[in-house]
Structures are given as structure tokens and as C-alpha cells.
Amino acid sequence: MKLRRVVVTGMGALTPIGNNLEEYWEALKNGVSGAAPITHFDASKFKTQFACEVKNFNVFDFIDRKESRRLDKFSQFAVIASDEAIKDSAMDLESIDKSRVGVIWGAGIGGLETFQEEVINYSKGDGTPKFNPFFIPKMIADIAPAHISMRNGFMGPNFTTVSACASSANALIDALNYIRLGVCDVVVSGGSEAAVTIAGMGGFNAMHALSTRNDSPETASRPFDGERDGFVLGEGAGALVLEEYEHAKARGAKIYCEVSGGGMSSDAYHLTAPHPEGLGVMAVMRNCLKDAGVNPEEVDHINTHGTSTPLGDVAELKAISTVFGEHAKEISINSTKSMTGHLLGAAGAIEAIASILPLTEGIIPPTINHTTKDEKIDPELNLVLNNSEKRDIKISMSNTFGFGGHNACVLFRKYEE
Structure with missing residues (x-):
């Protein structure tokens, strides 16, 4: 069976460094940090008192008051980002066959704020149970794609992938395969998360996973830096419209890139820690290359998972050196989490966008906040540090890993007819 080609025809973003695609890309290029003191609640007694929140956001600018009350913030983010991506794709929603359009979304946690509020109340x-009738429909992780589907009348496959921080990368891989195999012609895919809450911050602090650099939040997310001390929690959403190539071509759609392949693997090692030798990461990148039919020496850019944790960054770079050998030194390697923080289940989506735009724009965003070398990291690797790199690239990879040892990797190719 010949697999169908899949391309990206629309994108949308709602992030800590930009509330739409254009703002997000400008901030990425210019190395803007999204970390700042928490405003969502009083965090003065928390070990970590900062996060990468979405800023200058008013849901009523996008969704009417009545509807917004029925959506947890993670679903609000999903609807807004997908609206932008669908508009960007220029699909004619009146003429398209909506039974052939699916929505496959990623969320690692889902409606945490809703759950927290109901339990606290x-x-x-x-002791008398007085719960909001929308409690369950707002909280469950699958509800975000349901809202996207109902809002647009899309009647194809509709579900959520949940694999912690790999969730939206897994959603993109599922979307790729559903189109390849002929199940759908179009899939709106991506991910959203809104875990900057009392429960979210408290839980990750209890695990000692977060940076505690309260005196300098804007420099706290520092992947690959010798003084990194944990990740910075972020929130937001990223959305992509994946489309079968001939379908896109027939309607004259603009094409950002081709989605050539996806790989998955498991560390099978630890609940939260990566395998120290990066075995699962090696496997996921090799699986992705094989699925895409791409040789290691063809890869120009890797947007790493790069969370700014002491163990994770080293294991990932070690795996890259092993898989790509001498060519690893020629690959431009960055981590945009240095700017956005870690959006958990939405990370794969916004980082897919940050891997696609360098193909079209010839600019690779930097890994900011790097001041100190880590002796455990190979100094010959081409890490894009502190400033953007101008480079014409043809193949970009995006790595995303989640608690539980879930690994996902997606490969994007510069579009050529």
C-alpha cells in the first residue's frame, strides 16, 4: 500500500511569549523569555513562585461569555489556537467534506484548574455534595477536541492522546498516519495545557522538578547550561492543520512543509527520570528516521526536548551524538523551552511549529540563558546558544518526551512539489 503524502497548511499558537502565530515566531527569533512571577494565584509560600503564563489574555476576545464558562482554560486555549490554524489554512468550511476531517489533540493533564476548584469548594x-454540572465535561482531557469538532462540524475521528509531555507529538503522529492511510483528508491536531495552578505548581515542586530561581525568573529556563536546576512550567496551546498533499494542492492551499515521519518508543526505565544512556531517545529518533525514509546525515536541525533538567539534557544530547555520529556536529541543536517554559502536553505542538518555521524562514531560534558550560555535554555539538542562527535547512526534527518514559519524535521536510 502506497502511503499518501501529508503537509501542513495551517498553524495557530497561544503561548507565554505570543498570543498568535506571528507574535510567537517574532519572540522566538528574538530570544524573549516568557517566565515571570505567577499572577494566577498567590504563590508567595511556594518553592517556585514563577512560571511561563499566557499574558494579556482575555478569553472574551475570542469566545463569548456563556460558552467560555463551559470550558476549562485548557479547552479555551485549544479552541483559540485551532481557530487561528483553521483560518490560516484558508479551508472553505462550507464546501469541504467534514466527514473526512478529524481532530486529534494532546493533553497531558486536562482540566486541572476545574478539578482543583470543585474539590476546594x-x-x-x-459535606453536602454541591458540584457544578459542567465539572466532569470541563475536566476530562478528551473534551478539547470535542469542542473543536462541534465548533466546526468536523465529523471525522475525534480523540485525545495522553502521554504526559509527549501527548501532542503523539497526536501529530496519529494525525499523520490517519491521513497517510486514507482515513482522513484533513486533521486538526495539536495540544493544550493549563497547569499553572495551585495543584500543578505544588505537585511539581513536591517532585523537585521545577527550577527555584525565584530571584531571576526570566533566566530560570536554561537548557544545556551548567547551572540549570529544573524546568519552568508553562501554559498555552499549539494547533496545526495536517492535510493530504493532493487535497491541499487541489484547493490551492499554501503549504508550510511536509510531515515525513514520526517515531515512538519507551524508556521502560523510571517513572520520571530518563534512561541515563538515552536508550529510549536513541530508539525514538531511529524509528522516526526509518519511518520518514531519511538518512541521519540529511538532518539539519533538531529542536530538542531540552527541559533544563540536570539529567534529561545530558541524556538527550548523548543520544543525539550516538544516533548521528560525526554528523551530530553539523546539526543545529536548540531548545525553545528556554523561552516558553515547558507546556507539558502542549509542548510537542508549539515545538513542532518552532521546528517548521525555520524551514520556511531560514532562521533557527536560540536556546537562551546559557552562561556556563556543562562538562558532561560534548563541546563539539552545534548548540544554538543565546542568538538565532541563520541557516537554510531542509529537514527538521522535534523531540518530545514524557514522564513514564514516553518518547515521540516528528520529522518535517521543506516543501518541494
Whole structure:
């Protein structure tokens, strides 16, 4: 069976460094940090008092008041980013066959804020259960793609992938395969997360996963830096419209890139720590290259998972050196989490966008906040540090890994007819 080609025809973003695609890309190029003191709640007694929040955001600018009350923030983010991506794709929603359009979305946690609020409200009462009738429909992780589907009338496959921080990368791989195999012609895919909450910050602090650089939040996310001390929690959403090539061509769609392949693997090692030798990461990149039919020496750019944790960054770079050999020194390697923080289930989506735009724009965003070398990291690797790199590239990879040892890798190719 010949697999169908898949391209990206629309993108949307709502991130800590930009509330739409254009703002997001400008901030990425210019190395803008999205980290700042938390405003969503009083974090003065928390070990970590900062995060990468979405800024200058008013949901009523996008969704009416009545509808917004039925959506947890992670679903609000999903609807807004997908609206932008669909508009960007210029699909004619009146003429397209909506039974052939799916929505496959990623979320690692889902409606954490809704769950938190309902439980807190109950605990303040006399034990009489008084829960909001929208509690469950707002909280469950699968509800975001349901809202996207209902909003647009898309009647194809509709579900959520949940694999912690790899969730939206897994969603993109599922979308790729559903189109390749002829199940869909178009899939709106991506991910959203809104975990900058009391429960989210408290839980990750208890795991000692977050940076505690409270005196300098804007420099706290520092992948590959010798003084990194944990990741910075972020929130937001990224959305992509994946489309079968001939379908896109027939309607005269603009094409950002081709989605050539996706790989998955498991560390099978630890609940939260990566395998120290990066075995699962080696496997996922090799699986992705094989699926795409691409040789290692053809890869120009890798947007790493690069969370700014002491163990994770070293293991990932070690795996890259092993898989790509001498060519690893020629690959431009960056981590955009240095700017956005870690968006958990939405990370794969916004980082896919950050891997695609360098193909069209010839600019690779930097890994900011690097001041100190880490002796455990190969100094000959081409890490894009502190400033953007201008480079004409043809193949870009995006790595995304999640607690539980879930690994996903997606490969994007510069579009050529």
C-alpha cells in the first residue's frame, strides 16, 4: 500500500511569549523569555513562585461569555489556537467534506484548574455534595477536541492522546498516519495545557522538578547550561492543520512543509527520570528516521526536548551524538523551552511549529540563558546558544518526551512539489 503524502497548511499558537502565530515566531527569533512571577494565584509560600503564563489574555476576545464558562482554560486555549490554524489554512468550511476531517489533540493533564476548584469548594462546605454540572465535561482531557469538532462540524475521528509531555507529538503522529492511510483528508491536531495552578505548581515542586530561581525568573529556563536546576512550567496551546498533499494542492492551499515521519518508543526505565544512556531517545529518533525514509546525515536541525533538567539534557544530547555520529556536529541543536517554559502536553505542538518555521524562514531560534558550560555535554555539538542562527535547512526534527518514559519524535521536510 502506497502511503499518501501529508503537509501542513495551517498553524495557530497561544503561548507565554505570543498570543498568535506571528507574535510567537517574532519572540522566538528574538530570544524573549516568557517566565515571570505567577499572577494566577498567590504563590508567595511556594518553592517556585514563577512560571511561563499566557499574558494579556482575555478569553472574551475570542469566545463569548456563556460558552467560555463551559470550558476549562485548557479547552479555551485549544479552541483559540485551532481557530487561528483553521483560518490560516484558508479551508472553505462550507464546501469541504467534514466527514473526512478529524481532530486529534494532546493533553497531558486536562482540566486541572476545574478539578482543583470543585474539590476546594466542596472542602469548604458541610459535606453536602454541591458540584457544578459542567465539572466532569470541563475536566476530562478528551473534551478539547470535542469542542473543536462541534465548533466546526468536523465529523471525522475525534480523540485525545495522553502521554504526559509527549501527548501532542503523539497526536501529530496519529494525525499523520490517519491521513497517510486514507482515513482522513484533513486533521486538526495539536495540544493544550493549563497547569499553572495551585495543584500543578505544588505537585511539581513536591517532585523537585521545577527550577527555584525565584530571584531571576526570566533566566530560570536554561537548557544545556551548567547551572540549570529544573524546568519552568508553562501554559498555552499549539494547533496545526495536517492535510493530504493532493487535497491541499487541489484547493490551492499554501503549504508550510511536509510531515515525513514520526517515531515512538519507551524508556521502560523510571517513572520520571530518563534512561541515563538515552536508550529510549536513541530508539525514538531511529524509528522516526526509518519511518520518514531519511538518512541521519540529511538532518539539519533538531529542536530538542531540552527541559533544563540536570539529567534529561545530558541524556538527550548523548543520544543525539550516538544516533548521528560525526554528523551530530553539523546539526543545529536548540531548545525553545528556554523561552516558553515547558507546556507539558502542549509542548510537542508549539515545538513542532518552532521546528517548521525555520524551514520556511531560514532562521533557527536560540536556546537562551546559557552562561556556563556543562562538562558532561560534548563541546563539539552545534548548540544554538543565546542568538538565532541563520541557516537554510531542509529537514527538521522535534523531540518530545514524557514522564513514564514516553518518547515521540516528528520529522518535517521543506516543501518541494
